[in-house]
Amino acid sequence: MLKVAFATADRMRVDQHFGAAAGFAIYQLDGERAQLVELAEFPEESMDGNEGKLAAKIAALEGCAAVYCLAVGGSAVRQLLAVGIQPLRLDAPEPIDALLAKLRTAMRAGGVPWIDKALKKTADGDCFARMAAEGWQE
Known part of the structure; x- marks a missing residue:
C-alpha cells in the first residue's frame, strides 16, 4: 500500500503549486484500488x-x-526528500483519477524507482511489525 498526496484546489485535478497549495487530497492505494483517506x-x-x-x-x-504538484521550489524539494516524500512536478493540470490509474499500473508492473522503494519500505516495515508482535528478540 502507498499513500500519495495531490496538490489540489478542486479535489479533482492536480492544479496547485506545492508551497501555495490550498489543500492536498491524500489517497491510499494498492495495485487494484485507491481510496481517499x-x-x-x-x-x-x-x-x-x-x-x-x-x-x-x-x-x-x-x-x-x-x-504531485504543478511546481515545487528547491527548499520544499529538499525538505520533502529529507522526510522520505518524493515530489513529482507536472507540466499541466491533470485529473487525479488518471494519475491514480497510472500509479496502480506502475505498482503492479514495477520498474518505477520511487514506487519500488516505497513498496519495499512498506513491506519491510510490515515484516518488522509482525516480528515484534510475535515477540522476536535479537
Whole structure:
C-alpha cells in the first residue's frame, strides 16, 4: 500500500503549486484500488516569502510516499526528500483519477524507482511489525 498526496484546489485535478497549495487530497492505494483517506486544507497564503508555511504542509503529508504538484521550489524539494516524500512536478493540470490509474499500473508492473522503494519500505516495515508482535528478540 502507498499513500500519495495531490496538490489540489478542486479535489479533482492536480492544479496547485506545492508551497501555495490550498489543500492536498491524500489517497491510499494498492495495485487494484485507491481510496481517499484525508483532505488536508490550509488558509490562503502568498506564494513567496513565507518559508514557514512549508513545515505545516510537509507535516500534513506524514506517511505519504509522494506528492504531485504543478511546481515545487528547491527548499520544499529538499525538505520533502529529507522526510522520505518524493515530489513529482507536472507540466499541466491533470485529473487525479488518471494519475491514480497510472500509479496502480506502475505498482503492479514495477520498474518505477520511487514506487519500488516505497513498496519495499512498506513491506519491510510490515515484516518488522509482525516480528515484534510475535515477540522476536535479537
